[in-house]
Amino acid sequence: MDGIQHRIVKVNGINMHIAEKGQGPVILFLHGFPELWYSWRHQITALASLGYRAVAPDLRGFGDTDARPEVTSYTCFHVIGDLVGLIDTVAPSDEKVFVVGHDWGALMAWFLCLFRPDRVKALVNLSVVFNPFxxxxxxxxxxxxxxxxxxxxxxxxxxxxxxxxxxxxxxxxxxxxxxxxxxxxxxxxxxxxxxxxxxxxxxxxxxxxxxxxxxxxxxxxxxxxxxxxxxxxxxxxx
Incomplete structure (x- = not known):
């Protein structure tokens, strides 16, 4: 599909499927529910053509990424651990990445900025509104x-x-x-x-x-x- 490459990476004790294309600064795309890496297929191609390395995983429990059976294996700490491992895999340790999130991906992107601001250059979030509670x-x-x-x-x-x-x-x-x-x-x-x-x-x-x-x-x-x-x-x- 438009030259998008697929592979499995080992992160935080699970096998994670990622789709990627391009060379240059990393842009990490995080999907929501009920979605997959596929939600970002057009953005991956567009940003890769502009000189970026676009990377979109299937999050834990989705698509071709492992789904642990325990309900409690899906806290924000588990998912952020996955994402930190992914960033360490696709970007040098001294490089910050751009992060774009939608829905659950947006929430996890926010937590990623909170826990590991040293790895995030900029953040764009979609569809998560102010919490009235x-x-x-x-x-x-x-x-x-x-x-x-x-x-x-x-x-x-x-x-x-x-x-x-x-x-x-x-x-x-x-x-x-x-x-x-x-x-x-x-x-x-x-x-x-x-x-x-x-x-x-x-x-x-x-x-x-x-x-x-x-x-x-x-x-x-x-x-x-x-x-x-x-x-x-x-x-x-x-």
Whole structure:
């Protein structure tokens, strides 16, 4: 795909898949949920053409990167450990890297700046808004009290439950629903009702998302499952 190279690197005790292209200063792209390195495919090619080395991993639990079975193996400390190991692999020890994050990737990019500012040159973050709940020690319960049990982060908490519902809905439909979700409201997933559409309702894709793109995400999540990705949400309080 446009000369993008793929390899597996050993970081922080796991095997991490990365996609990379170009030579020069490193730009690290960190994806969110339910995404993969693939979300950055256009940016990788564009920035590589401008003289940068663009690197995008599948984060822990996603795509072709290892997914540890323990729920507690997905705290920010685990993921930041992975990223520090990755930076050490792709950049000299005296070099800072540019970091671009989206969603969970944005949150982890922020933690990376907090814990290892010596390795970050600049930060660009997307889609993570100001936290209205302040320093609440139990964010999930705050969200539950504010939005109710059907708020998606609350629905993700019980291991196996939402995975079973997603399996019934079908991975392709889940991917399309999340990527085309467009409303002023929050994401609510009432138990047994999926995303609220009648069964077999066609989902129109936007111009920037092709059936081929959906197929790539679907294939990877069919293989890996959603559990690793969900475990990020299950560690929010930690």
């Amino acid at each position: 302040g320093s609440n020690d139990n964010l999930i319960e705050a969200l539950r009290a504010y939005y109710g049990d059907n708020y998606y982060m609350c629905r993700f908490q019980k291991p196996g439950e939402i995975e079973a519902e997603f399996a019934q809905i079908g991975t392709e439909t889940v991917i399309k629903e999340f990527f085309t979700f467009w409303t002023r409201d929050r994401i609510f997933l009432p138990k047994g009702k999926g995303f609220g559409r009648p069964p077999n309702t066609p989902i129109a894709l936007p111009s920037w998302l092709s059936e081929e793109d959906v197929k790539y995400f679907t294939t990877k999540f069919d293989k890996k499952g959603f559990t690793g990705a969900m475990n990020y949400y299950r560690n929010i309080n930690l």
